[in-house]
Amino acid sequence: MPPKAGQQPISATDGDRAATLQLIIALGRALQAIERGVRPHLAQCGLGMTEFAVLEVLYHKGALPLGEIRDRILVTGASTTYVVKKLEERGLMRRRPCAEDQRVVFGELTAKGRAVIDEVFPAHVERLRQAMAGLSVSQKREASRLLRALSRHARRNIGEKVTEAD
Numbered sequence: 001m002p003p004k005a006g007q008q009p010i011s012a013t014d015g016d017r018a019a020t021l022q023l024i025i026a027l028g029r030a031l032q033a034i035e036r037g038v039r040p041h042l043a044q045c046g047l048g049m050t051e052f053a054v055l056e057v058l059y060h061k062g063a064l065p066l067g068e069i070r071d072r073i074l075v076t077g078a079s080t081t082y083v084v085k086k087l088e089e090r091g092l093m094r095r096r097p098c099a100e101d102q103r104v105v106f107g108e109l110t111a112k113g114r115a116v117i118d119e120v121f122p123a124h125v126e127r128l129r130q131a132m133a134g135l136s137v138s139q140k141r142e143a144s145r146l147l148r149a150l151s152r153h154a155r156r157n158i159g160e161k162v163t164e165a166d
Contacts, residue, residue: 037131045120050075050083059117063108
């Protein structure tokens with residue numbers, strides 16, 4: 001499209017800059033809308049988003065070192081410690097030292113925590129499915145593929161070690 005009178009032509013760099021900013025805005029808005037769709041259900045179940053994330057990762061991955069839990073749910077170490085303490089106080093998870101390395105502490109679900117996530121998770125997935133129903137299955141797969149590629153590149157760009165499994 002030719003520039004309007006008095007405008008400079010848009011360079012490839014300007015086009016890339018605009019597309020980058022549009023993508024960031026779209027990602028942020030999509031994530032906010034999805035969170036608004038699932039947060040009320042989690043609150044009704046007595047869980048915050050981060051508490052649910054900790055329970056969910058332990059549910060699907062089993063006992064994990066606290067540092068790995070932190071990395072998987074994308075919060076700071078202090079926040080992880082706070083959330084783990086709250087979940088422990090509610091009897092939903094426990095900490096246990098690693099048998100091989102006493103510096104490492106594992107988090108694991110208790111029977112009560114497993115019962116809570118067994119009940120909450122299916123309804124959570126249904127809310128996510130409803131929030132994303134505007135995309136076909138193939139569009140969801142393509143979006144996942146593109147976002148994983150974006151994530152790997154962004155992480156490599158800041159010096160993180162990345163594998164193709166990431």
